[in-house]
Amino acid sequence: MNFTERLRSSQRNQNSLLCIGLDVDPQRIPNHLQAFPEPVLEFNKRIIEATYDLVCAYKLNLAFYESLGERAWKTVIQTLSFIPKDVMTIGDGKRGDIGNTSEQYAKTLFSDFGFDATTVNPYMGFDSVEPFLRDLEKGVFILALTSNTGSKDFQRLKAGGKPVYEKVASAAKKWNTKRNIGLVVGATHPKELRSIRKITPDIPLLIPGIGKQDGDLQASVRYGCDKSGELAVLNVGRSVMYSSAREDFASAARREATTMRDLIRRYQEEFFR
Amino acid sequence: MNFTERLRSSQRNQNSLLCIGLDVDPQRIPNHLQAFPEPVLEFNKRIIEATYDLVCAYKLNLAFYESLGERAWKTVIQTLSFIPKDVMTIGDGKRGDIGNTSEQYAKTLFSDFGFDATTVNPYMGFDSVEPFLRDLEKGVFILALTSNTGSKDFQRLKAGGKPVYEKVASAAKKWNTKRNIGLVVGATHPKELRSIRKITPDIPLLIPGIGKQDGDLQASVRYGCDKSGELAVLNVGRSVMYSSAREDFASAARREATTMRDLIRRYQEEFFR
Numbered sequence: 345m346n347f348t349e350r351l352r353s354s355q356r357n358q359n360s361l362l363c364i365g366l367d368v369d370p371q372r373i374p375n376h377l378q379a380f381p382e383p384v385l386e387f388n389k390r391i392i393e394a395t396y397d398l399v400c401a402y403k404l405n406l407a408f409y410e411s412l413g414e415r416a417w418k419t420v421i422q423t424l425s426f427i428p429k430d431v432m433t434i435g436d437g438k439r440g441d442i443g444n445t446s447e448q449y450a451k452t453l454f455s456d457f458g459f460d461a462t463t464v465n466p467y468m469g470f471d472s473v474e475p476f477l478r479d480l481e482k483g484v485f486i487l488a489l490t491s492n493t494g495s496k497d498f499q500r501l502k503a504g505g506k507p508v509y510e511k512v513a514s515a516a517k518k519w520n521t522k523r524n525i526g527l528v529v530g531a532t533h534p535k536e537l538r539s540i541r542k543i544t545p546d547i548p549l550l551i552p553g554i555g556k557q558d559g560d561l562q563a564s565v566r567y568g569c570d571k572s573g574e575l576a577v578l579n580v581g582r583s584v585m586y587s588s589a590r591e592d593f594a595s596a597a598r599r600e601a602t603t604m605r606d607l608i609r610r611y612q613e614e615f616f617r
Numbered sequence: 618m619n620f621t622e623r624l625r626s627s628q629r630n631q632n633s634l635l636c637i638g639l640d641v642d643p644q645r646i647p648n649h650l651q652a653f654p655e656p657v658l659e660f661n662k663r664i665i666e667a668t669y670d671l672v673c674a675y676k677l678n679l680a681f682y683e684s685l686g687e688r689a690w691k692t693v694i695q696t697l698s699f700i701p702k703d704v705m706t707i708g709d710g711k712r713g714d715i716g717n718t719s720e721q722y723a724k725t726l727f728s729d730f731g732f733d734a735t736t737v738n739p740y741m742g743f744d745s746v747e748p749f750l751r752d753l754e755k756g757v758f759i760l761a762l763t764s765n766t767g768s769k770d771f772q773r774l775k776a777g778g779k780p781v782y783e784k785v786a787s788a789a790k791k792w793n794t795k796r797n798i799g800l801v802v803g804a805t806h807p808k809e810l811r812s813i814r815k816i817t818p819d820i821p822l823l824i825p826g827i828g829k830q831d832g833d834l835q836a837s838v839r840y841g842c843d844k845s846g847e848l849a850v851l852n853v854g855r856s857v858m859y860s861s862a863r864e865d866f867a868s869a870a871r872r873e874a875t876t877m878r879d880l881i882r883r884y885q886e887e888f889f890r
Binding site: 369448 | 640680683686687689712713714715716717721722724725739740742743744745763767770772775777785788
C-alpha cells in the first residue's frame with residue numbers, strides 16, 4: 345500500500361488528523377523524571393501511552409535526538425517501539441544531499457530506524473529527493489512553505505510570476521508517481537496553504553506551526569484537507585508536551601491533545617460533512 | 618579569530634587549498650581492514666595520517682556516519698581527534714530548521730563534536746541559519762549552487778532577473794557581519810562560480826564535485842579563489858579515499874592527494890602570482 349493510502353487508513357482508524365511532535369528538550373522534562381536512567385525515553389513513553397489513541401502520527405525531530413549524543417540511536421529506536429503499528433511515524437530531519445549521500449540518509453531513516461515517513465529539503469532538486477522515494481510505502485514530505493519567518497527569504501521569491509514554494513508543489517506533483525510524496529506547509533500561511541492544496545489536491549500535507557491559536561487551526565483544516573476532509577497532518581509539539589511540568593504532565597498532555605483532536609473534528613464536520 | 622581568518626591561516630600554514638572528504642562507505646573499505654573492531658575508524662585514521670600535511674581541511678559527511686548506527690557518535694569524535702588542530706574540520710550535514718531546532722543542530726556540530734565549520738541549507742531562510750552563526754570562530758558554508766544535476770530544479774530559477782543561487786549569495790554577504798560565512802558552489806559550474814565570487818569577493822567558497830577532470834579544477838582555482846589566491850576550499854572525496862582497495866590504500870591516497878594539491882598550487886601560481 346502506498347504511503348498516501350497508509351496515512352489515510354491511519355487517519356480513519358484513529359479518527360484523527362492530529363500529529364504530536366516529540367521534540368524533547370532534556371531541560372524541559374519534568375523534574376521527577378530526571379531520576380530515570382533515560383529521562384527522555386521515559387518522558388516519550390509516558391506521552392505516547394497517554395496519547396496514542398488520539399493521533400494519526402508522531403513526529404520526531406532528529407535534531408533533538410542527535411543532541412543526546414551516544415544515546416541518540418537507542419532513544420529513537422526505543423521510542424518508535426512504543427508507537428502502535430497503525431500510527432504513522434515521521435522522522436523530521438529535513439535532509440537532502442547528492443544522490444549517494446541521500447541514499448545513506450534514506451537507509452538510516454527508513455531501514456535502520458524504521459520511520460514510516462520523513463521530511464526532505466528540496467533545495468538540491470530531484471536527484472537529492474529521489475533516493476527517499478524508492479519504497480512506495482515510505483512517505484516523503486518535501487518542504488514547500490515553512491512556518492518560520494525566514495520562509496519569506498527564498499521560498500516566496502517569485503520566478504516567472506510564481507513563488508518558489510508553488511514551483512516546489514508543482515515539482516512534487518510531477519515526481520509523485522508512487523503516491524508517497526507529501527508537502528510541508530506551515531499553519532501560519534492559510535492563504536498559501538489553500539493555493540498549494542489547489543495545485544496538489546490529493547497528497548498529504550504536513551502542517552506544523554499550530555499553537556493554541558484557534559484561527560490557524562480552523563484554516564489549516566479547511567484548506568489543508570483533501571476533498572474527503574483528510575490527508576492534512578496537523579502537528580502540535582510544545583503546547584502538548586509541556587502543558588504541565590509536574591507529575592501530571594502525561595494526563596495534562598492527554599487533555600491538551602484531546603482538545604486539539606476534537607477541535608479538528610469539529611472543523612472537519614463544519615467543512616466536509 | 619573569525620572563521621575566515623582561521624581558514625586563511627590554515628591554508629597558508631599548510632600551503633594547500635585541498636580538502637579531503639571522509640565520506641566513508643563501510644562496503645568500500647579495503648578488505649584487510651574489516652578485521653579491525655572499528656573498520657571505518659581505522660580507515661579514517663590511516664587516511665588522515667597519510668594526508669594531514671597536504672590539506673587545509675577534512676570534510677565529514679554526516680550521512681555516512683549516521684548510517685553506522687550506535688557507533689556513529691564515537692566514530693566522529695575519534696576521527697576528529699586524529700586531525701591536527703590547525704587543519705579545519707567541516708561537518709557536512711546541510712542542516713537547517715526553525716530557530717530552536719537549528720540551535721540543537723549547532724550545539725551537536727560545534728559544541729559536542731567540535732567541528733570548525735558546517736554546511737547549511739538556506740531554503741528556510743535567515744532564522745534557520747542564524748543559530749549556526751553565533752560563534753564567530755565557527756564557519757557556516759551555505760549551499761548556493763550545488764554540484765549535482767538537480768541544482769537546476771530550484772537553485773537556477775530566476776527571480777527578478779537573478780537566479781536563486783545569486784540571491785543566496787547576496788543574502789550571505791549581508792548576513793556575514795561576523796566574517797564566518799562561506800558558500801558551497803559545485804566545481805561543475807565554473808561560469809557561475811565566477812559570478813558568485815564577484816558578488817562575494819572575500820568569503821570562503823567550499824567547492825565540491827572535483828573528480829579527476831583537470832578542467833574543472835583549473836577553473837575552480839581561477840574563479841573560486843579570492844584576490845590573494847586563497848579562500849577556495851577544493852574538496853575531493855572518493856578519488857582520493859578509494860584510489861586503491863588494497864593494502865597500499867593509504868599511500869595511494871597520499872599520492873593522489875599530492876597530485877591534486879600540486880596541481881592546485883600550479884594554478885595558484887598561474888593566476889595569482
